[in-house]
Amino acid sequence: MHDALVERLSAPVPRYTSYPTAPHFNESIDADVYARWLGALDAKNRLSLYVHVPYCDRLCWFCACHTKQTLRYEPVAAYLKGLSAEIAAIGGRVSRDVPVTALHFGGGSPTLLRPDDMVALKACLAENFAFSAGAEISVEMDPNDLDDARHDALAEIGMTRASLGIQDFDPSVQKTINRIQTFEQTRGVVEAARARGVRSVNCDILYGLPHQTVETLAQTVLAVISLAPDRIALFGYAHVPWMKKHQTMIDEAALPGVVARFDQMQMAAEMLVGAGYEAIGIDHFALPTDRLAIAARNGTLRRNFQGYTDDAADALIGLGASSIGQLPQGYIQNMPATGDYLRRVGEGGLAAVRGYSFTAEDRGRAWVIERVMCDFGFSFVDITARYPELAGTIRSEALQFVASDKDGLTRIEGGRFMLTATGRPFARTVAAVFDAHLASGRGRHSVAV
Known part of the structure; x- marks a missing residue:
């Protein structure tokens, strides 16, 4: 493909994990509106839950998620108390006739939670929502957090899909993004999850990182393929330092240009397809037997705030600071600041501060x-x-x-x-x-x- 074409067509545009996109949310959609929308859910709706854990014990400089670093567990414990209050408040407003078909734990690092807290959090959700038999439970995992006790807790909560952030295995790239994670660590997590009955493993790879080249990325792709994950997400690094100040730690001069990014993306995609993965949308790959590949083939592939999905639910409730939900009437977002979020759920149970009502x-x-x-x-x-x-x-x-x-x-x-x-x-x-x-x-x- 001609370099000039790539340059011209790479102008910034939304990722379209929603429409309208988040910059169009407004404060007229507040907790009172949200309460009415929740009360309107009924048995004809299918529900997904997203639980946000906005803490990490290490801040990766490439990350654009809403999270903060903590080396103490006390803030996490306080957050879980507030999260449980929100779960109870929302669960009390949703009919038990509405089945939950999917649950996703994201972050931050959900695997930062202590094992007993993981189990207690899932129990709180099960107490307040009606989970359907066979509901998918997916968890974003940081291999640096995991040990046998946490693996056992993940098995106890019924995790069905493990989602591992890898980004790049090259040591020099890892150093520049503050994400040190060996292949051996990652392989151990995959093996531990599968040994406990996890049916699906997803791995994330990033291109466009500082000091990354086609050659170094190819080695990461080969290593990921050797793990035989069911799904692979190949994301382009989003450099947005005006939104995420910690990204200023990344030397912009070390970032590849748009043509080099495109070449990295094309090379990695060709390698994955050559290894037997089916291309899904613009940045996902799945084995032919995976539910995502089946959805793509039969025309039921969806896109939500987590990217491509086979989740057919028509309502999504976001739980936790900054979480975004989608109900039939529109979008709703919680207070992003953790302290204000905890104050709001402590006062009334709902932390919604903005959203959008569909026309x-x-x-x-x-x-x-x-x-x-x-x-x-x-x-x-x-x-x-x-x-x-x-x-x-x-x-x-x-x-x-x-x-x-x-x-x-x-x-x-x-x-x-x-x-x-x-x-x-x-x-x-x-x-x-x-x-x-x-x-x-x-x-x-x-x-x-």
Whole structure:
């Protein structure tokens, strides 16, 4: 692919894990609105839970998550007390007829929790929500935190999917991002999880890191493949120091340019496909037997705040500081500051401070953008059946883009708007064509590749 094309199409755009995106959330959606939305959930809804643990015992400089470093456990214990209060408050507002089909622990480092606290947290959730049989329970894991007692606790809470952040195994890259983690450590965690019955293992790799090259990244990819994970996420490092001050610890002069990033991404993707993984969307890979690959093949792949998923739930409740949820009416986000979050849940149990209420147009455009991100296109028949009042506008925007597309990113074929092989790596850029809010947004975004 021509370098000039990569340069031109790499302008910053949203990642589209939601639509509208977070910069468009507002304070009119507060705890009172959230309480009404929760009360409207009923048996026809399926529910996912996301639990955020915003603490690490080591701060990785590449990280863009909402987290803070602590070497003492007291703040974690205080946070868990507040989290339990929020769980009880929300659980008391949600009908027991609403089944929970998926639970995800994210961070931060959920595996920082002491074993008895992991078990107690899951028990609190089970007491306040109705889990369906076979609910998926996934946990983000830091190999540096884990020991046999924690592995046993994860097995006790019923973890079904282990998600391991690897990023890069090269020692020089690890040093520059403050993420020291050996291959042997990582392999031990994978083996321990599988020995305890975990059905699915996910590994995250980053490209675009400081001092990373195609050659060094290839060695990391080979090492990850040797672990035979069921899923692999290949993310581009998002350098956003205006949002995450600790990223200023990374020397920007050591970061690869957009063309070098693109070359790293393409090389790693080719290696993974060559090893038998199926490409899923723009940055995920899965073995053909994995549920994510099956969802991609049958057209049920979804995208949410954790990225690509096969989770079919139509409501997501975010628990913990900064967590974002999605209910049928719109998005809701908790207070990000941990201290203020704890004060709010201590006072009334709900910590929601902002969100977004969907319009009919938002719902239609969200569907279009999700299909572009998941399926690399959409059918005009489908948009007409689902959102007839918006279909004409979307069709016109699609036809106009194809007519002006001198780079061969898209085409119309068989009544479908489709991304070509050239266009697929730039799905975020193409999705932005259908974003009616982008021009009015206050947010700054990461580069598109």
